[in-house]
Amino acid sequence: MPQKVDNLDARADGAPAESSGVKSARRAVDLIETFAANDVWLSLSDLHARTGFPRSSLHGLLRTLLEAGWLEADANTARYRLGVRALICGTAYLDRDAVVPFATEALERIREKTGFTAHFARRNGTEVVYLETRESQRSTHLVSRVGRTLPTHATALGKALLAELTHDEIEALMPATLPPLTPNTITTLEALHAECAATRERGYAAEVEEGTLGVRCVAAVIPYRIPGTDAISCSMPISQVTDADAQRVGELLAETTAELGQQLRRAGIR
Secondary structure, rough: OOOOOEOOOOOOOOOEEEHHHHHHHHHHHHHHHHHOOOOEEEEEEHHHHHHHHOHHHHHHHHHHHHHHHOOOOOOOOOOEEOOOOHHHHHHHHHOOOOOHHHHHHHHHHHHHOOOOEEEEEEEEOOEEEEEEEEOOOOOOOOOOOOOOEHHHHOOHHHHHOOOOOOOOHHHHHHHOOOOOOOOOOOHHHHHHHHHHHHHHOOOOEEOOOOOOOOOOOOOOEEOOOOOEEEEEEEEHHHHOOOOOHHHHHHHHHHHHHHHHHHHHOOOOOO
């Protein structure tokens, strides 16, 4: 009698069909994330070089993702990019997040009071993900947008959130060498620990041209979770603010996020 494999069909090579399905699903996710990390059209050869997946597997994955709307194809160049389905699913995440409406109101107030761009973001590992932005009409340097990610060590948002962690937790999370985004980005764990200590002492994080040249930022954590996962920042062109101006905005953010944290807790949002 044929041997049964836990009620799963077996493939011709003897491996359970479920294992093959899980592998294909993992590769599909990796492929989508590869497209998300690159802002150019990618060919099958490009994808093979970036992922190492066999060309035969890539053919099937690309066809499936294309038919499902996760990818778009340029028939003239045989290249692909993310499709509209990615936007629809990403938007659904925001639509179902109970914090976003409250944070959006806070961003509106901050922009009105300061005249500068305000961001709401969440830490995801060693990155911060921008979930909402209210752009200043005077903004010329900024490219932050919903869904964009930046490294925690190079942003005020990230430093504010890393300061919620202990020394050992930061050591376990972050790489020993921190890649720079600009010549001003801190690149050592020692400097990062010092930044986190300063953040805890003053109640908000700050950076000057570490993430984007020509821009300085301040940020404060929204204290409704322990450790905090979300923060709000304000980005300011360095030509328009002094150190005293940045301090006033930082203190405003600390006050605003404290009020927002109380509001979220009263609403039962954790």
